[in-house]
Amino acid sequence: VTPRRAAARNRWTRVLILGIETSCDETAAAVVEDGRAVRSNVVASQDDLHAEYRGVVPELASRAHAERILPVVRRAMSEAGVVLERIDAVAVGHRPGLIGSLLVGVAAAKALAWSLGKPLIGVDHVHAHLYAGLLAHGGTDAVAASEALELFPALGLVVSGGHTALYRCESPTRLTRLGTTIDDALGEAFDKAATILGVPYPGGPNLDRLACSPGADDSAQEFPISRLGPGSLDFSFSGLKTSLLYAVRGVPGPGGVFERDHASLSASRQADLAASFQRAAVGAVMLKLRRAVEAGGAGAYRSLLVGGGVCANSRLRRDLVAFAAERGLVLRLPPMELCVDNAAMIAGLGYHSLREGAVSSLDLAAVPTTAC
Numbered sequence: 503v504t505p506r507r508a509a510a511r512n513r514w515t516r517v518l519i520l521g522i523e524t525s526c527d528e529t530a531a532a533v534v535e536d537g538r539a540v541r542s543n544v545v546a547s548q549d550d551l552h553a554e555y556r557g558v559v560p561e562l563a564s565r566a567h568a569e570r571i572l573p574v575v576r577r578a579m580s581e582a583g584v585v586l587e588r589i590d591a592v593a594v595g596h597r598p599g600l601i602g603s604l605l606v607g608v609a610a611a612k613a614l615a616w617s618l619g620k621p622l623i624g625v626d627h628v629h630a631h632l633y634a635g636l637l638a639h640g641g642t643d644a645v646a647a648s649e650a651l652e653l654f655p656a657l658g659l660v661v662s663g664g665h666t667a668l669y670r671c672e673s674p675t676r677l678t679r680l681g682t683t684i685d686d687a688l689g690e691a692f693d694k695a696a697t698i699l700g701v702p703y704p705g706g707p708n709l710d711r712l713a714c715s716p717g718a719d720d721s722a723q724e725f726p727i728s729r730l731g732p733g734s735l736d737f738s739f740s741g742l743k744t745s746l747l748y749a750v751r752g753v754p755g756p757g758g759v760f761e762r763d764h765a766s767l768s769a770s771r772q773a774d775l776a777a778s779f780q781r782a783a784v785g786a787v788m789l790k791l792r793r794a795v796e797a798g799g800a801g802a803y804r805s806l807l808v809g810g811g812v813c814a815n816s817r818l819r820r821d822l823v824a825f826a827a828e829r830g831l832v833l834r835l836p837p838m839e840l841c842v843d844n845a846a847m848i849a850g851l852g853y854h855s856l857r858e859g860a861v862s863s864l865d866l867a868a869v870p871t872t873a874c
């Protein structure tokens with residue numbers, strides 16, 4: 503075989519997976535090669551559509567997905583420089599999420615898989631968030647196949663607007679959930695805290711900015727860090743949220759009427775409360791990470807895989823870096839475009855399901871809850 507023929511054969515034996523993601527309010531499609539190299543990653547955000555409601559309106563989201571899914575898939579294909587016929591499989595995030603949103607992506611993926619005669623692979627969106635750190639994108643190095651295996655067993659943390667969960671991962675596809683939130687997701691808690699403090703939308707990033715502003719004192723207010731049971735790896739943010747509410751508005755009098763609201767906060771008090779809230783919220787996550795590592799015993803984990811939009815939080819990133827260094831864990835903190843909802847993580851994890859023969863049938867269901 504001549505080198506040119508070998509190169510050509512090599513090119514055509516690479517596995518290309520088209521990923522589709524529509525679980526919440528981003529319409530996304532991506533092409534990933536061999537489960538590692540992101541050839542394209544297209545995300546059409548609906549932020550502007552939902553901003554005036556300060557939250558995602560499910561009916562608006564699914565209608566927008568229906569309008570955008572085909573243009574988004576077409577763009578992902580053209581940016582990857584491949585034709586649909588060249589795709590080896592179609593992976594789709596089919597759980598968990600808003601049912602009307604999931605249905606659009608699942609229907610599109612089924613139609614493409616059927617018409618191309620290629621396998622369909624249903625992927626759990628939350629598990630896929632943990633895979634984001636193993637992808638190569640925008641100058642970050644691909645994790646070589648051998649190196650990827652060395653990252654397991656891994657401790658996995660997903661922190662987003664919809665999910666907060668800890669996992670033990672034996673491999674990209676074999677996960678056991680160790681804990682989850684019993685009330686709000688971390689991002690949701692940040693967004694609600696921002697509303698209580700009168701911080702404008704988008705709440706999470708703006709609260710972070712305020713908490714980092716010069717002079718903001720993160721110990722100005724002592725907020726509770728929920729521990730739950732002594733060995734619990736679950737999360738709870740509702741007590742913290744109520745404490746912040748009372749710190750801002752005072753304790754409600756008879757009939758639940760508050761004596762004041764955020765308009766009466768001075769700028770410096772607002773920044774102090776933002777910083778104190780952020781310290782407690784991130785502290786709660788770090789507490790559970792420490793517990794998980796200690797419960798696992800020495801050498802139980804080789805790496806820490808994290809994903810989800812709250813990875814943008816400056817304090818969380820700083821604390822994760824310090825924690826991983828202190829515990830001797832390899833930290834895979836993906837670039838922001840792969841932390842937020844995207845389809846590259848779906849295609850990447852789908853590659854491993856395909857290799858393991860875990861292919862879905864054309865009656866794959868959209869499911870609102872996670873697999874585990």
Ligand code: KG4
Pocket residue numbers: 526527661662663664665688689690692693704705706707710810811812814815816841842843
């Ligand atoms: O993963 P993601 O894009 O969305 C879904 O869950 O669908 O995460 C968005 C969440 C929002 O709640 C947002 O407020 C939060 O992540 N977030 C942040 C920061 N940036 C985004 N929370 C705290 N600090 C940030 N810098």
Ligand code: ZN
Pocket residue numbers: 627631662664810842843
């Ligand atoms: Zn997500």
